[in-house]
Amino acid sequence: MTRSRWAAVLLVLGGCGGGESPAHDASAADSAELDAPTDAAIDGPTPVVPTGTNPGFPTPTAITRANQQGPGGWTELGDADWSCLETASTDLPPAGSIALTGTITDFQTGSGVGAAQVTAFPMLTPATSLGAATSSDVASTRGDFAMTVAPLPAGVRRYGFVMEATGYVRSYVVGRYLVPGTAQAIELSPLSQGTANALPAFLGVTRDPSTATALGTMVDCQGHRVSNAVATVSTGSAHAPGVDTYYFSAGSSSLPVRHSQAPVMNKDGVFMVLGVPPLAAAYVQVWGFRTAAELASGTLTLLADAPMIAEAGTYTSVDLTPRRAP
8 A cells, every 4th residue: 555645744743742753764755655646637726826915825936846755855856847737637537436445544653543434525525425434443453444435426536535533633635536446545644633733833823723724745747746836725816814834844854844944845845724714615726936937937837736625623635746637
C-alpha cells in the first residue's frame, strides 16, 4: 500500500498536547509518496486571482521550482514542470465496484486508529454514501478496514472520504482517484483534537472550532514538490472571508511557521489554511508564476484547485496536482 504523502510532514507536538512523533524517513523521494496520478480534472471555477485579503497570499518574487526529498533533506531540482497543465485528464470513467482495503492512521503519529468510521462519497456530496466501514480495534490490525465502494455517478471521477473517531475532529480527504473496478488499497489520516489545536498554536494562533482547516501539498507534472507558489481557499472569485495561509519549515520535522519565516510555499510544498468559514462552495487553490515572463508581467497562473468540505470544526486534506481539462 502506498504510504500517505502526509508521512513526510512529521510534527513535534509534545509541547502542545500532541503525542510522540515517529522517526523521519528522509530517504523516500516525494514522487514515491503519491497516492494518485497527476491528472486531477478541472473541477473548480474559471481562473480568477482571488480578490479580498489573505495575509498568507503575497505575490511571489520568484518562479515556481521543483524539489525532491533525499537523505540530506530537500533539494531544489530546477524549474517546476507544468507541461501537463490544462491538458486532458486520464481519469477513467466510472465502471464497476471497487474492493477497497486500507488503514486509518493518525496524522501525527502514524499509528493505527481503531473503531474509526470511514465513508466514501462522490465529490462533492458527502451525504451520499458509496461504501462504509469501521476500522479494526484489535492491536495487531488496528486501523485496518475493508469495504466495497460503489461506482461514482456519471460525470464524477474522484472520491472523497470522511472519517470520524473518538478524540478526532471530523476529517475529510478529497479528490482521491480510485481505478474503476479494480481492487486496491489506500491510507487515510484523520486529525486528532490535540493536533488540530497544536498546529495553529505553533503560530501563536488559537484554533476557532467554528471554522474549518485545510491542509495540502502541491506537486508538479513530474510529481515533485513545488516551492514559490501561494495557496488559499477561494469562493471562486475571492478569498474566503477571514482565511490565512501558512507554509511549513521543510525541515526533518516539518512544522507550520509564521509568514516572516516562510511567506510562500517552501521546498516541501506543504501549506495550511486556517479560519475557513462554513461555505456551500469553497476551493483550495494554488497560484504561481511558471516562467520568468509571467513573473516580469505579474501574471499569476492557477496551478491547481480542488473543492473542499467547509464545515465548522472539520479538517480537509487535499493532495494537489496540476489542473487538468475534464
